[in-house]
Amino acid sequence: MDTLSPTERSERMSRVRSRNTKPEMAVRRLVHGMGFRYRLHSRELPGIPDMIFQSKGKVVFIHGCFWHLHKNCGRYRLPKTNKNFWTPKLNENKKRDVRNQRKLRKSGWDYFIVWECELKDEKKLSNRLKNYLET
Numbered sequence: 001m002d003t004l005s006p007t008e009r010s011e012r013m014s015r016v017r018s019r020n021t022k023p024e025m026a027v028r029r030l031v032h033g034m035g036f037r038y039r040l041h042s043r044e045l046p047g048i049p050d051m052i053f054q055s056k057g058k059v060v061f062i063h064g065c066f067w068h069l070h071k072n073c074g075r076y077r078l079p080k081t082n083k084n085f086w087t088p089k090l091n092e093n094k095k096r097d098v099r100n101q102r103k104l105r106k107s108g109w110d111y112f113i114v115w116e117c118e119l120k121d122e123k124k125l126s127n128r129l130k131n132y133l134e135t
Contacts, residue, residue: 047100
């Protein structure tokens with residue numbers, strides 16, 4: 001059972017953003033500081049990537065560990081309440097990610113996923129992004 005009323009839950013969920021999140025803004029600053037230029041959120045591409053490097057044929061997704069089931073980090077935790085809602089929802093997010101990645105590859109695009117937890121080590125993330133974008 002949910003600990004919040006339907007009105008409170010609706011208000012809280014309305015605060016969850018899909019664009020211009022703190023992790024996304026941090027990655028944008030990092031990539032821009034490295035001298036790379038990009039476009040944002042192209043609806044023409046599967047999965048609506050967060051960053052598009054058109055001339056390189058590459059895209060970057062910035063995934064929240066909770067929303068995209070990053071089970072290898074401490075930020076992912078299945079909610080204790082309302083599991084009948086959350087489990088299928090989060091599993092479907094993961095399946096949709098895989099479908100979109102497959103579509104991107106078939107269309108000739110290369111993709112890179114930045115997990116929210118990777119922002120803790122900016123130097124390591126910076127090196128990984130630079131390697132990805134320069135090759």
